[in-house]
Amino acid sequence: MRNRPFFVFPELPEFPLFAFFLLLLFSFFPFPFSVSLFAQDFKFTASNQLEYDLNSGDNKDIFHDWFDFAGTYDLYQAGIRYEAHQPDDYGNTFQEFSYRYFQVTTKAFQLIAGNYYAMFGRGLILRSYENRDLRFDNNLDGIKGSLNSVRFDLTVLAGSPRSGYLRINDPLQGADGKMVVSKWLTLGGSFLRTDITDFGLVRLFGGNASFVFPHLDLYAEYARKDNPSGENIEKDGDGVYLSSSFYQTGFGLTFEYKDYKRLDFTNGTLVYNNPPALTKEHAYTLLNRHAYVLNLYDEKGIQAQAVWTPKEKLSLLANYSYTTDHKNRMIFSEIYEEAEYDYKNIATLKGGFSYLKNRQETGLPSYLAPVFDLTYYLSEKNSLAFSFEHLWTSKYDGNLTYYEQIISLGFAHSPNYSLTLTDERTTEWKTRAWSGKKNWLILSLDLALGENHNLTLSLGSRRAGKVCSGGICTDRPALDGGEIKLLSRF
Amino acid sequence: MRKFIFIIGIIFLLFAASSSVRSDAKNSTAPNFIAKDLNGTKVELKEVLKGGPVLVSFWATWCKPCVKELGELQKVYKKYHEKGFEILAVDVDGPRSVSKVRSMVKGLGWDFPVLWDESKDIYRNYQVLGIPHTVLINPAGDIVYTHTTYRPGDEEIIKKKIEELLNNSSQSAEEKQGEKSEK
Numbered sequence: 001m002r003n004r005p006f007f008v009f010p011e012l013p014e015f016p017l018f019a020f021f022l023l024l025l026f027s028f029f030p031f032p033f034s035v036s037l038f039a040q041d042f043k044f045t046a047s048n049q050l051e052y053d054l055n056s057g058d059n060k061d062i063f064h065d066w067f068d069f070a071g072t073y074d075l076y077q078a079g080i081r082y083e084a085h086q087p088d089d090y091g092n093t094f095q096e097f098s099y100r101y102f103q104v105t106t107k108a109f110q111l112i113a114g115n116y117y118a119m120f121g122r123g124l125i126l127r128s129y130e131n132r133d134l135r136f137d138n139n140l141d142g143i144k145g146s147l148n149s150v151r152f153d154l155t156v157l158a159g160s161p162r163s164g165y166l167r168i169n170d171p172l173q174g175a176d177g178k179m180v181v182s183k184w185l186t187l188g189g190s191f192l193r194t195d196i197t198d199f200g201l202v203r204l205f206g207g208n209a210s211f212v213f214p215h216l217d218l219y220a221e222y223a224r225k226d227n228p229s230g231e232n233i234e235k236d237g238d239g240v241y242l243s244s245s246f247y248q249t250g251f252g253l254t255f256e257y258k259d260y261k262r263l264d265f266t267n268g269t270l271v272y273n274n275p276p277a278l279t280k281e282h283a284y285t286l287l288n289r290h291a292y293v294l295n296l297y298d299e300k301g302i303q304a305q306a307v308w309t310p311k312e313k314l315s316l317l318a319n320y321s322y323t324t325d326h327k328n329r330m331i332f333s334e335i336y337e338e339a340e341y342d343y344k345n346i347a348t349l350k351g352g353f354s355y356l357k358n359r360q361e362t363g364l365p366s367y368l369a370p371v372f373d374l375t376y377y378l379s380e381k382n383s384l385a386f387s388f389e390h391l392w393t394s395k396y397d398g399n400l401t402y403y404e405q406i407i408s409l410g411f412a413h414s415p416n417y418s419l420t421l422t423d424e425r426t427t428e429w430k431t432r433a434w435s436g437k438k439n440w441l442i443l444s445l446d447l448a449l450g451e452n453h454n455l456t457l458s459l460g461s462r463r464a465g466k467v468c469s470g471g472i473c474t475d476r477p478a479l480d481g482g483e484i485k486l487l488s489r490f
Numbered sequence: 491m492r493k494f495i496f497i498i499g500i501i502f503l504l505f506a507a508s509s510s511v512r513s514d515a516k517n518s519t520a521p522n523f524i525a526k527d528l529n530g531t532k533v534e535l536k537e538v539l540k541g542g543p544v545l546v547s548f549w550a551t552w553c554k555p556c557v558k559e560l561g562e563l564q565k566v567y568k569k570y571h572e573k574g575f576e577i578l579a580v581d582v583d584g585p586r587s588v589s590k591v592r593s594m595v596k597g598l599g600w601d602f603p604v605l606w607d608e609s610k611d612i613y614r615n616y617q618v619l620g621i622p623h624t625v626l627i628n629p630a631g632d633i634v635y636t637h638t639t640y641r642p643g644d645e646e647i648i649k650k651k652i653e654e655l656l657n658n659s660s661q662s663a664e665e666k667q668g669e670k671s672e673k
Contacts, residue, residue: 043519047617068617072521107524107534117609122585129584129610148524150532186530212529217592243589252593276586281552305590307597315598348558375642383642414643451636454620487619487638 043072046490049132056481062087066132068099078102085165089135089474094165099139110146115139118157120176120190124223124239124263125204127274128161133467134474138162138270142171151180163270170196170267186210190223196267200229204265204273217245223273225263237262239296241275250309257302261326264296271296274472278303279321280336281468282354284371286391286404290358291468292332298325301332313342331359348375363395385410385420393428402427418446424463437461442479452490458483520546520627521615525580525605528592533578533605539629542574543655545648548613548623549579551587551594556622559640560600566649567602573656577602582613582621624648628655 051064063086070079081099088094101114117139120126130137142159158173174192181187186209193203206223224238239260246253258278265272278301279292301323308316317338323331334356341349350373357366372388389406403426410420425439442460449455464478524534538544547563549556560579567577581591581604588606595604607613616625619638626635626648635651637644 043521045518045521045615045617047619049619068614070615070617117611119585119609122588127585180530210530217528217589219589245589245593247593247596249596250599252595252597254590254593256589274585276589278586281587283552283554305593307594309597309599312599377642379643380646381643412641412643414641415637415647418641446639448637448639454638489617489619489636 041073045070045072048486048488048490050484050486050488052484053477053479054481054483055479062477075104075106076102077105088165090164092165098137098162108148110144110148112144115141116144116157116159118144118155118176120155120174120192121188121206121208121221121223122219122241122276124221124241124273124275125190125192125206125265126172126174126176126272128272129274131472134472136472136474138272140172141167153178161267161270161272163268168267168270170194172272184212186212192265192272194267194272200227202227202265215246215248217243217247219243223263223275225265237264237297239263239275243276252307254305255302256304257300258323259300260296260298261300262297278323279332280305280319280334282336284352284369284389285406285465286389287354287356287367287369287371288468289465290356290361290365290367290391291466291473292321292323292358293360293468293473295331295360299323299331300326315340329359330357333357346377349373363400364397365393365395368392368394381414383412383414385412400431402431404428416448420444420446422462426463437463437480452488454485454487456483456485458485518633520625520631520633521612522631523612523615525607525612527603527605528595533603535578535627536631538576538578539627539631541576542629542659543576543634543652544627545575545577545652546616546625546627547577547579548582548607548616548618548621550581550583550621551590552583553621555640557598559622559624559644561598562645563648564598564600564602566645566652569649570652570656571601574659575652575656579604580607580612581605582607582610626651626655629659 046067046069049066053062055061063084065084067082068079070077079099079101080097083098084095086093099115101112101116103110103112117128117130118126119128128138128140130139138161140157140159140161142157144155144157144159147154154175154177156175158171160171161168172192172194174190176188176190178186178188188208188210189206191203191205193201195201202225204223204225206221208219208221211218219242221241222238226236241256241258243254243256256276256278258276260275263273273296274294275296277292277294282288282291301321303319303321305319306317310316319334319336321332321334323333325331334354336352336354338350338352343349352371354367354369354371369389369391374386376384378384387406387408391404392401393403394401404424406422406424408420408422410418412418421441421443423439423441428434429438440461440463442458442462444456444458447455458479459482462479465476466473467476520535522534522536524532527533535544545563547560549560563577567575579600579602581588583591591604591606622640623638624636625633628634634655635648
């Protein structure tokens with residue numbers, strides 16, 4: 001694998017003033033103004049995401065900014081993204097125009113030159129996407145063409161993917177097609193290849209079928225990876241993903257199955273494919289901290305989820321996930337139940353319970369976690385919110401136990417602001433040598449500045465921890481000081 | 491520390507800017523899009539707008555406030571759908587959760603169309619930075635209201651805006667009818 005940067009500023013200033021300059025400019029001159037400068041058919045949109053942490057103890061700060069700008073004229077669109085990180089996840093200063101494109105779009109045809117994202121099927125072969133919470137972006141730089149009709153869709157692409165903050169020089173070429181055979185059946189097929197420096201040609205191909213019946217959906221996808229150059233032949237692999245959904249008004253049931261064997265399609269640290277992980281994606285902080293990390297080399301498993309609304313004001317959810325390796329050794333399992341009830345439009349109560357085992361972690365831990373949310377409506381616009389998360393951990397066959405707990409209390413005034421106080425504590429310090437904090441307290445103020453700006457100011461301390469999505473996790477640093485998050489659309 | 495002072499300065503300026511441009515920032519044209527609903531049928535915003543105002547709501551199955559907001563919006567949908575109001579719930583779930591969307595939508599009793607934004611193209615075209623994010627569009631295709639995050643009571647503002655839009659369209663229809671009969 002050879003890496004090269006996209007575009008590096010000739011001299012990096014100490015502080016990315018450029019981001020702030022753009023932010024200011026577009027704050028005062030929203031787009032109706034911009035449009036009036038040109039013909040009526042020109043349309044411009046832009047957004048900025050700013051995150052800034054200042055830690056009081058060591059006086060260290062972390063700054064992230066993404067500025068996106070797009071202009072449209074008739075069928076044509078062009079866009080650019082400026083991105084700055086001081087420091088990035090590797091401790092370096094990074095700023096550049098990381099995404100730029102030109103595209104032509106009609107109802108039947110789209111052509112993009114520059115950067116783009118793409119997914120084939122359910123991601124068994126290719127998933128190129130951005131997740132800023134995970135600091136993940138594997139966009140492709142090249143060309144993508146799509147043909148679309150009522151019965152037929154075809155996408156052809158070629159491009160170099162981004163890995164971390166660099167561009168990989170080994171381009172991908174691929175195609176993905178879908179055909180509507182009948183009202184209830186759609187068939188698809190995908191192909192992807194790359195010639196990896198110092199490794200050789202690797203290619204993936206697969207097919208999928210989607211059935212839509214009254215009250216029942218079925219989806220099946222198969223993908224195969226091979227290495228025709230003959231090197232590392234043991235790296236050949238395949239994967240299967242199946243899902244079925246049964247539903248009627250007030251009730252839904254989904255059952256999924258996965259079997260991934262040496263399907264990891266990688267170049268260095270970058271993985272091109274990201275199929276369903278079949279584990280519940282939690283919004284609760286503590287449950288999310290021990291989420292399962294997808295292992296495409298060796299895993300199989302199931303997930304079942306039921307949602308039931310027996311009464312208008314009551315909804316129930318049950319979820320079961322189970323993943324093993326191909327020697328049938330359990331890696332991850334979770335049972336999760338949740339109930340939500342609206343009490344006479346005065347309050348909403350939500351209670352949940354999770355029991356999970358994650359054998360990817362040291363000490364083969366089991367976790368038991370009750371969670372509870374209460375929202376009390378003071379008036380049409382004002383409400384109080386209380387949230388409780390308790391995670392009891394048992395490691396080394398029960399020889400080591402401790403708990404973590406998060407309690408938060410908030411007040412919200414619609415649509416202008418909300419104020420939340422969050423306390424986290426742990427008893428893990430009793431189980432091993434410990435020098436850091438034992439509890440963390442943070443006060444957050446979330447403000448809507450007009451319709452287009454959202455500002456969050458936080459003061460206090462927050463524990464470091466894993467943030468996960470789609471089977472991919474990243475470690476977020478701790479905060480002990482102040483944090484500013486500003487989301488702006490122009 | 492210089493950065494911190496600078497950022498605080500920017501925020502104060504944004505406060506001022508947001509209040510001064512608030513009304514001007516409205517009425518920008520909504521980007522048109524085509525996406526597939528849960529049956530695989532292609533839905534185009536431009537076509538849906540012919541029936542009346544449309545609320546585009548960006549959400550995902552794992553997003554607690556999104557699910558809460560859409561639950562409230564279902565009540566709004568029930569009340570105004572017959573008068574021409576439509577909701578397009580744009581799902582930004584990844585491949586991991588998308589299989590659960592249909593059973594969840596039906597399980598929670600939502601009746602409005604749900605579209606899957608597979609490559610998040612609609613999300614990017616609307617410059618969305620976080621969910622839930624709602625965009626109310628009038629029949630002429632202009633954005634009349636946008637909102638990010640959900641706090642209980644936000645749906646009341648949306649209700650008022652929808653009522654205004656529906657009243658305006660029925661008034662203009664009556665005026666047109668009146669002009670025709672005068673002729």
